[in-house]
Amino acid sequence: xxxxxxxxxxxxxxxxxxxxxxxxxxxxxxxxxxxxxxxxxxxxxxxxxxxxxxxxxxxxxxxxxxxxxxxxxxxxxxxxxxxxxxxxxxxxxxxxxxxxxxxxxxxxxxxxxxxxxxxxxxxxxxxxxxxxxxxxxxxxxxxxxxxxxxxxxxxxxxxxxxxxxxxxxxxxxxxxxxxxxxxxxxxxxxxxxxxxxxxxxxxxxxxxxxxxxxxxxxxxxxxxxxxxxxxxxxxxxxxxxxxxxxxxxxxxxxxxxxx
Numbered sequence: 001x002x003x004x005x006x007x008x009x010x011x012x013x014x015x016x017x018x019x020x021x022x023x024x025x026x027x028x029x030x031x032x033x034x035x036x037x038x039x040x041x042x043x044x045x046x047x048x049x050x051x052x053x054x055x056x057x058x059x060x061x062x063x064x065x066x067x068x069x070x071x072x073x074x075x076x077x078x079x080x081x082x083x084x085x086x087x088x089x090x091x092x093x094x095x096x097x098x099x100x101x102x103x104x105x106x107x108x109x110x111x112x113x114x115x116x117x118x119x120x121x122x123x124x125x126x127x128x129x130x131x132x133x134x135x136x137x138x139x140x141x142x143x144x145x146x147x148x149x150x151x152x153x154x155x156x157x158x159x160x161x162x163x164x165x166x167x168x169x170x171x172x173x174x175x176x177x178x179x180x181x182x183x184x185x186x187x188x189x190x191x192x193x194x195x196x197x198x199x200x201x202x203x204x205x206x207x208x209x210x211x212x213x214x215x216x217x218x219x220x221x222x223x224x225x226x227x228x229x230x231x232x233x234x235x236x237x238x239x240x241x242x243x244x245x246x247x248x249x250x251x252x253x254x255x256x257x258x259x
Contacts, residue, residue, distance in 0.1 A: 034132060034133060034134040034135075034136075035047040035048060035049055035050070035051050035119060035132070035133055035136075036048060036130060036131060036132040036133070037080075037121060037130070037131050038128075038129070038130040038131075039128050039129075039130075040125055040126055040127065040128055041121045041124065041125050042121070042124050043121060043122065043123070043124055044083065044120050044121065044122075045120055045121045046118040046119065046120045047080070047118075047119050047120060047121075047131075047133070050118035050119055050120070051082075051118065051119035051136070052117045052118045052119070054082075054119075054136070054138065055082060055084070055109075055117035056117075058109040058138070059109065060109050060110060061108065061109065062108070062109055062140060062141075063106065063107070063108045063109075063140075063141040064090075064106070064107065064108075064109065064138045064139060064140055064141060065104055065105070065106045065138070065139045065141060065246065065247050066082075066090040066092075066104060066105055066106075066107070066136070066137070066138045067102060067103070067104035067135075067136070067137050067138075067139070067181070067247045068092070068102075068103060068104075068133040068134065068135060068136045068137075069100050069101070069102050069103075069133065069134050069135040070092070070094040070095075070098050070100075070101050070102075070103050070131065070132070070133050071098055071099055071100055071101075071131070071132050071133075071134075072094050072095070072096065072097060072098040072129065072130070072131045072132075073097065073129040073130050073131075074094075074096060074097070074125060074127070074129035074130075074131060075096055075097065075127060075129070076096050076125070076127075077093050077094060077095050077096050077123075078093070078094050078121065078123050078125055078131060079091055079092070079093050079094075079121070079122035079123040080092055080094060080119065080120065080121060080122055080131070080133070081105070081119070081120065081122040082117060082118070082119050082120075083117055083118050083119075083120055084109075084110055084117050088120075088122060089105075089107040089108075089109070089110060090105045090107045091105055091107075091122050092104065092105050094131055094133075102181060102212060102214050102247075104181065104246070104247050106141065137247070137249055139247060139248065139249065146244060146245065146246040147159040147160060147161055147162070147163050147231060147244070147245055148160060148242060148243060148244040148245070149192075149233060149242070149243050150240075150241070150242040150243075151240050151241075151242075152237055152238055152239065152240055153233045153236065153237050154233070154236050155233060155234065155235070155236055156195065156232050156233065156234075157232055157233045158230040158231065158232045159192070159230075159231050159232060159233075159243075159245070162230035162231055162232070163194075163230065163231040163248070164229045164230045164231070166231075166248070166250070167194060167196070167221075167229035168229075169250075170221040170250070171221065172221055172222060173220065173221065174220070174221055174252055174253075174254065175218065175219070175220045175221075175252070175253040175254060176202075176218070176219065176220075176221065176250045176251060176252055176253060177216055177217070177218045177250070177251045177253060178194075178202040178204075178216060178217055178218075178219070178248070178249070178250045179214060179215070179216035179247075179248070179249050179250075179251075180204070180214070180215060180216070180245040180246065180247060180248045180249075181212050181213070181214055181215075181245065181246050181247040182204070182206040182207075182210050182212075182213050182214075182215050182243060182244070182245050183210055183211055183212055183213075183243070183244050183245075183246075184206050184207070184208065184209060184210040184241065184242070184243045184244075185209065185241040185242050185243075186206075186208060186209070186237060186239070186241035186242075186243060187208055187209065187239060187241070188208050188237070188239075189205050189206060189207050189208050190205070190206050190233070190235050190237055190243060191203055191204070191205050191206075191233070191234035191235040192204055192206060192231065192232065192233060192234055192243070192245070193217070193231070193232065193234040194229060194230070194231050194232075195229055195230050195231075195232055196221075196222055196229050200232075200234055201217075201219040201220070201221065201222060202217045202219045203217055203219075203234050204216065204217045206243055206245075218253065231245075
């Protein structure tokens with residue numbers, strides 16, 4: 001794996017762990033990419049592997065959005081979450097018979113390290129089945145917070161916040177895949193993208209009435225820094241509605257390919 005400098009606010013310990021391959025906005029930095037639980041289970045049974053290593057990369061008091069893609073053969077919804085703080089945290093609900101469903105939870109870290117910090121069942125299951133989670137990420141909210149746009153808008157109107165800080169972590173000439181989870185009350189599809197290079201870049205299309213839809217775009221960076229690099233509307237909208245994007249990530253394509 002090639003070394004990558006993590007931005008300020010990215011998940012880190014001392015010494016800094018290796019980041020998820022190519023991630024530039026502060027992902028988990030852990031070796032694990034998947035975990036599962038099978039059979040029947042009670043409360044607080046660890047997945048395999050238990051992912052406790054992930055907790056060692058967080059900072060107590062910081063807020064993160066933990067996300068994963070879940071597939072389940074269970075006929076009922078099941079809760080999973082990290083142990084810690086007496087009541088656990090980062091609890092997600094995996095829908096019944098889920099197939100590659102993206103689930104996430106935002107919480108403030110109260111426990112770090114690898115002791116009593118495993119990822120485990122937070123509900124009971126009496127019918128034999130299997131849940132597998134993959135593509136885990138943990139985004140520091142202070143670095144890559146949610147953003148939204150509401151009402152009606154024209155071209156090139158910034159979301160709030162405008163996410164321009166994120167552009168300062170890129171390198172001009174490098175290629176990245178930028179992804180996010182989008183929810184929209186708009187009755188028509190809408191385009192969003194980062195300002196820069198005259199025509200903008202990392203443009204994504206949010207489907208009409210989207211609910212937690214993962215959208216992404218791959219592009220080569222032509223502008224960095226926080227000036228003229230906001231995330232904004234790239235289409236017009238005449239009917240009042242709201243789009244919210246969360247769980248943002250940016251993967252350096254060349255770095256990821258070399259891993």
